Amino acid sequence: MKAQSNPQLPTIGISLGDMNGIGPEVIIKTLMDHRILRIITPVIYGSAKIISFYRKMLNADLNYHQISLSDTPKPKTTNVVNCWDDNVNIRPGKATEEAGRYAYLSLKHATDHLLEGKVAALITAPINKKIMQQDSFDFPGHTEYLIHRCQQSEGLMLMISDNLRIGVVTGHIPLKDVAAAITEQGIRRKIAILNDTLKQDFGINKPKIAVLGLNPHAGDQGLLGSEEQELLEPLLQDLKNHGHLVFGPFPADGFFGSRQFHLYDAVLAMYHDQGLIPFKSLSFGTGVNYTAGLPVIRTSPDHGTAYALAGKNKADESSFRAALFAALDLVRNRQGAPVSTTIN
Numbered sequence: 001m002k003a004q005s006n007p008q009l010p011t012i013g014i015s016l017g018d019m020n021g022i023g024p025e026v027i028i029k030t031l032m033d034h035r036i037l038r039i040i041t042p043v044i045y046g047s048a049k050i051i052s053f054y055r056k057m058l059n060a061d062l063n064y065h066q067i068s069l070s071d072t073p074k075p076k077t078t079n080v081v082n083c084w085d086d087n088v089n090i091r092p093g094k095a096t097e098e099a100g101r102y103a104y105l106s107l108k109h110a111t112d113h114l115l116e117g118k119v120a121a122l123i124t125a126p127i128n129k130k131i132m133q134q135d136s137f138d139f140p141g142h143t144e145y146l147i148h149r150c151q152q153s154e155g156l157m158l159m160i161s162d163n164l165r166i167g168v169v170t171g172h173i174p175l176k177d178v179a180a181a182i183t184e185q186g187i188r189r190k191i192a193i194l195n196d197t198l199k200q201d202f203g204i205n206k207p208k209i210a211v212l213g214l215n216p217h218a219g220d221q222g223l224l225g226s227e228e229q230e231l232l233e234p235l236l237q238d239l240k241n242h243g244h245l246v247f248g249p250f251p252a253d254g255f256f257g258s259r260q261f262h263l264y265d266a267v268l269a270m271y272h273d274q275g276l277i278p279f280k281s282l283s284f285g286t287g288v289n290y291t292a293g294l295p296v297i298r299t300s301p302d303h304g305t306a307y308a309l310a311g312k313n314k315a316d317e318s319s320f321r322a323a324l325f326a327a328l329d330l331v332r333n334r335q336g337a338p339v340s341t342t343i344n
Contacts, residue, residue, distance in 0.1 A: 009041055010120040010331050011073055012324065015110040016046030017125025020091050020099045021305025022315035024054040027125060029317035030324060031078050032062050040328060043067075043079045043119060045110040046102070051080050053090050058313055069109060083109045092311025100131035108136070111149050114296050121297035121327040125320070126305045129172075140172035143291050146298055155293040156193040158266075159276060159302065160326060161283035165202075165266040166275040167194050167292065178271045182214055182227060184235055190268060191239065191246060193293035198265055201292070201330050210255065210264040211236060211248035212274060218251040252278075285318045288326045297330045299323040 017023030028051065031042055044051065048066045055062050064078040073079040083105050089098060107124065114122045124142050139145040147155045158167045169190050170181045191209060198207035213232065215225030222229050232249040239246045250260065256278040261267055269275030279287060280302060287302035301319035309315045
């Protein structure tokens, strides 16, 4: 595929995700709004046969243009890259190894073009992480795969919505391993990535970051854990001494219960559920997962494959649409963003 010719109309890649989940449906429902073609050139990586199957099932008004991996996307229409020629067994609502294999091929080719600069950003439709596991995909999820493909040591899972941004220090690891994974250097690096992305990707010159405690009640002065007193408080004070606007550690329950998040540009949680449960409670259906700290832009909806809804024309495309608009905003922000400064 050649690079796009019109820099004012970004080419946005879309990986198909699990063909048996709601990914194809929310993609089609989003792109049925023809106004989107005025602002981006969408490129779906997967198979026209799958798009055709769901288009007929949904009785959807979606025209698309089939291309190969080496073709140039056509503007003002939806492009579908045929990443394989095989006939596939589409089984809406079923987790199958076949779906995992083709979800990987879609992601691989989309990521190839993302890294080559042939698409300006990538939106990933949901996958089933378990059935995706294979020799070529030995990762807990999209985030870790993209960090690996970008040859970065780490990134940051950042959940974003209109009024809330939450990053996590530890992501897809068992809860029993979280405490051991919380280190001074690890938290410092995550704060650095978060600080940089707020400047570069969101245009916030002096970001205010709230940091949550690890333990209930933020340790309750050491009664319920020592990480806050021994690790987080000295680290945050050091960052403040160097001019950074970081605050905490806050007890997570009270912080969200009192809606203190409105006072900050972003929140850093210590582990996955500590951040994602309040985020999805407050923003589900409009939230977006953004992989911060990478040289490329990747967003995704804040939901999974939702097999129970697949094939029933009941899936809500709001989060996928939000992921598309977030990707476009991030592309525009990066085009005019200043060089970021890293916290040392």
